[in-house]
Amino acid sequence: MKHLPAPLQLKPPVILAVDDQEPNIRLVGTVLSGAGYDVIPALNGKQALARSAARTPDLVLLDMRMPGMDGFEVAEKLRANPATAKVPVIFLTAASERESLVRAFSSGAVDYIVKPFVAEELTARVRAHVGLKLARDHLERVAREREEIIALVAHDLKNPFSSIRFSTQLLRRAMPDTERAQKLIASIAQSAERGLQQIKRYLDKREDVELRRQLSLSPVRLDQALSQACERFAVQAESRGTTLLCPDPPAISVMADREALAQVLDNLISNAIKHSPENAQVEILIGDGSTGNARVAVLDRGPGVDKTRQQQLFRRFARLGDQPAQTAESTGLGLALAKQDVEQMGGTLWYEDRPEGGAAFMLELAVAERIDGGASRASAEPEPELD
Numbered sequence: 001m002k003h004l005p006a007p008l009q010l011k012p013p014v015i016l017a018v019d020d021q022e023p024n025i026r027l028v029g030t031v032l033s034g035a036g037y038d039v040i041p042a043l044n045g046k047q048a049l050a051r052s053a054a055r056t057p058d059l060v061l062l063d064m065r066m067p068g069m070d071g072f073e074v075a076e077k078l079r080a081n082p083a084t085a086k087v088p089v090i091f092l093t094a095a096s097e098r099e100s101l102v103r104a105f106s107s108g109a110v111d112y113i114v115k116p117f118v119a120e121e122l123t124a125r126v127r128a129h130v131g132l133k134l135a136r137d138h139l140e141r142v143a144r145e146r147e148e149i150i151a152l153v154a155h156d157l158k159n160p161f162s163s164i165r166f167s168t169q170l171l172r173r174a175m176p177d178t179e180r181a182q183k184l185i186a187s188i189a190q191s192a193e194r195g196l197q198q199i200k201r202y203l204d205k206r207e208d209v210e211l212r213r214q215l216s217l218s219p220v221r222l223d224q225a226l227s228q229a230c231e232r233f234a235v236q237a238e239s240r241g242t243t244l245l246c247p248d249p250p251a252i253s254v255m256a257d258r259e260a261l262a263q264v265l266d267n268l269i270s271n272a273i274k275h276s277p278e279n280a281q282v283e284i285l286i287g288d289g290s291t292g293n294a295r296v297a298v299l300d301r302g303p304g305v306d307k308t309r310q311q312q313l314f315r316r317f318a319r320l321g322d323q324p325a326q327t328a329e330s331t332g333l334g335l336a337l338a339k340q341d342v343e344q345m346g347g348t349l350w351y352e353d354r355p356e357g358g359a360a361f362m363l364e365l366a367v368a369e370r371i372d373g374g375a376s377r378a379s380a381e382p383e384p385e386l387d
Contacts, residue, residue, distance in 0.1 A: 012038045013130045016057035018048040018074065019092065020066045024115070028061060031119045032126060045069025049077055052084050059130050062109075064093045064100060075107035086136070088129045092117070160195035162270075164188055166236050187235060194262070215257035215344050219368035222294055223249035225258075226284065229265040233273060242276050244269075245283040252286075254294050254365040260341040261365075264349070267334040268298040268361050275302035275359070289364040293347070301358040305351060313351055314339040 015037045017028045022043065029039045040057065042048035044066060052060070060078065064071040071091060078084045091104045091112040101112060111125055167184045230246035237244040254261075272282040280301045289295030305313055314335050342349040347365040354360050 012036055013058040013134070014038045014040060014055060015059050015061060015126065015130075016040045016042060016048060016052055017061045018042045018045070018066075018071070019061075019063040020044055021063075024063070024092070028122070031122055035123045035127070037126070037130075045071075045074040045077075048074055052078060052087075053081075056083055057087055058133055059126060060087055060089045061113075061126070062089050062091055064091050064104065072103055072107045075104070075109060079108040086133075088133050090125060090129065157195055160191040163191040163232055163236065164195070166239060167191070170235060170239065184235060187232065191232065215260050215341065217255050217257060217345060219253040220256040220258050220261055222252050222254045222256075222261075222286070222296070222365070225256075225261050225265060226286065226296065229262065229269055230284065232266065233269050236270075237273050237282065240273060240276075241278045242273050243279075243281045244273070245281055247284055247286050249286045250370070252294055252370050253368040254347075255368050256345050256347075256365055257341070260345065264338045264341055264363065265296070267338045268363070271334065272298050272300040272302070272359070272361075276300045277302065289362075292366055293364040294367050296363045298361045298363075299354060299358065301354075304353050304357065304359045310351060314349075 015032055017025055017032070017039055019025050019028070020043055025041045025043065029041060032039050040051055040055065042051050046069060048060070048062070060075075062071045062074060066074075075089050075091075078087060078089065088110040089108055091101075091109045092115055093100070093104070093112050094115055104112060110129055113122060113125060167187045171181065171184050171188075226247065226249055230244060234244060269282070269284070276282055283297075283299045285297045285299065287295055287297075339349045342363060342365070345365060347363065349361070349363050352360040352362060
């Protein structure tokens with residue numbers, strides 16, 4: 001049976017100690033601070049709620065009887081707040097208050113300690129419940145990340161296999177153009193290979209995989225990556241009546257992960273084609289960006305992105321389109337993952353409105369080498385023009 005890794009706890013667990021008697025607070029603080037905990041004191045219920053809101057504790061030690069707001073009400077308010085609903089509560093109670101324990105557990109308590117308490121018992125119970133809480137947090141985080149990984153893998157496989165679908169549909173029409181048929185077959189083979197490599201890449205990862213893909217940076221020919229991306233989407237653009245204007249880029253290498261760069265370019269070009277009106281142009285430009293960077297601009301004449309939605313643009317599950325046909329095909333992950341990958345490669349990705357309508361997505365990566373010695377289109381044009 002495999003064991004889960006121990007929860008990572010870089011900072012000492014935070015204990016909120018609530019008691020209206022200062023001597024009790026000092027004693028709890030002395031005992032638990034000596035055991036390695038960070039103790040936050042509170043002398044009443046109102047203060048306890050305010051301090052738990054300012055800094056979420058890992059456990060609450062709560063006196064049962066206090067003037068004003070008693071421990072039961074504090075516990076119920078903590079449980080009603082999503083930020084503190086799962087924080088374990090241990091009641092501190094006098095021996096004469098045992099009859100109130102049923103109400104205490106109904107209020108959300110996980111345990112109780114009878115006053116006056118023994119220091120060793122207090123430390124042991126706190127350690128046990130803090131450990132359970134941290135383990136639960138770890139398991140929830142792993143489960144959440146695995147769900148996001150599934151979405152990530154599904155999105156990364158979407159573009160290659162979408163290309164396969166487009167190419168296969170056109171092949172079925174039995175076009176007489178043999179040269180074109182060969183290009184479609186080559187597109188199918190390339191897309192299928194890329195899809196299989198994506199699957200292998202995730203299956204080869206260690207079992208406790210992180211959400212962020214582990215990218216390996218090396219010099220990658222940006223001009224070749226752009227040309228290959230344009231070839232992959234030529235058929236899709238033509239089938240939608242879109243003219244895809246690709247550059248004759250200068251020979252230049254950037255520091256990137258080859259597969260991640262291909263995914264980013266695929267996403268930007270695919271979005272531009274998808275959101276362009278009929279008989280429109282999608283233009284890709286390459287040039288110098290900020291100092292030491294090469295810039296790629298993917299430009300379309302679609303509706304662009306409304307000002308109110310631009311802040312959400314690179315967040316997970318945000319979608320560009322308003323039309324049902326567009327949103328049905330979109331997972332809302334593409335741009336978020338693209339930005340994440342670009343930033344892991346040390347670059348930047350951002351959006352700009354085009355002056356006469358449309359969208360401009362800008363990508364910059366660090367230059368590794370200008371292979372043609374500098375007399376290139378990239379060096380001749382400091383920045384890609386938006387129009």
